[in-house]
Amino acid sequence: MPLYRQEGIFGRAGLAIPQSTLAQWVGQMGVQLQALVDALKAELLTFPVLHADETPVAMLDPGAGKTHRAYLWSYSIGAHDPVRAVIYDFADSRAGKHAQDFLGDWRGTLVCDDYAGYKALIAKGVTEAGCMAHARRKFFELQEHGQSQIAGEALERIAAFYAIEQQARELDAEARQALRQTKAKPLLEDFKAWLLACRGKIPNGSSSAKAIDYTLKRWAALTHYLTDGRVPIGRVEM
Numbered sequence: 001m002p003l004y005r006q007e008g009i010f011g012r013a014g015l016a017i018p019q020s021t022l023a024q025w026v027g028q029m030g031v032q033l034q035a036l037v038d039a040l041k042a043e044l045l046t047f048p049v050l051h052a053d054e055t056p057v058a059m060l061d062p063g064a065g066k067t068h069r070a071y072l073w074s075y076s077i078g079a080h081d082p083v084r085a086v087i088y089d090f091a092d093s094r095a096g097k098h099a100q101d102f103l104g105d106w107r108g109t110l111v112c113d114d115y116a117g118y119k120a121l122i123a124k125g126v127t128e129a130g131c132m133a134h135a136r137r138k139f140f141e142l143q144e145h146g147q148s149q150i151a152g153e154a155l156e157r158i159a160a161f162y163a164i165e166q167q168a169r170e171l172d173a174e175a176r177q178a179l180r181q182t183k184a185k186p187l188l189e190d191f192k193a194w195l196l197a198c199r200g201k202i203p204n205g206s207s208s209a210k211a212i213d214y215t216l217k218r219w220a221a222l223t224h225y226l227t228d229g230r231v232p233i234g235r236v237e238m
Contacts, residue, residue, distance in 0.1 A: 002060065044085055048108040049078030051235045054094055073098055079232040080173065096120050109228065111235045114218055130221030131234040132161060138211035150198050150208050157191050165233050177229030185226050192219065
């Protein structure tokens with residue numbers, strides 16, 4: 001909540017606390033918590049699989065007389081790891097250098113979307129894993145905007161992938177990978193063949209074509225989880 005609103009709330013409660021004092025408190029709290037953040041980051045970077053995301057936030061920009069779009073970058077330990085931890089890193093832009101600066105020399109598997117800002121990390125040796133939920137969303141939105149047979153069948157097929165993940169949920173990484181190879185891999189291969197067949201029958205630029213093209217473009221990243229039982233089928237909620 002913006003400090004000017006907090007100042008008003010305190011004022012209506014009979015407490016005269018100026019924004020300058022509130023800002024000072026926030027700054028002092030940040031200094032006190034920095035050691036904890038540093039320790040959490042050091043622990044997070046020891047894990048081989050991480051999830052990354054970036055969310056736009058409005059930042060007040062008094063000099064410009066309007067808000068500025070900043071970003072809250074989030075980094076989480078893998079969904080199949082026993083430890084649960086998320087670090088939020090505020091940045092004034094969506095530039096990929098922010099992710100590079102945060103991850104530094106870390107070279108594991110990063111579960112992320114297709115944002116170009118992550119590509120420099122991939123080029124430096126980070127392994128990219130896609131999020132099946134993003135591919136699913138394309139077909140879900142297509143289905144919501146009109147009864148599409150392609151979207152409906154795609155959603156059913158993707159649901160089968162997630163059902164297998166439910167079976168693998170309590171398994172260790174080795175057993176999870178074996179189950180995926182046995183059950184999910186054939187379904188994914190059939191799904192790709194079906195997508196290619198559908199794509200040849202629909203015009204370029206259509207909503208169905210865009211949904212299929214996204215999935216095919218991201219295929220290597222989306223199916224990377226088949227080869228590594230530590231990697232989830234999609235990104236965790238952060």
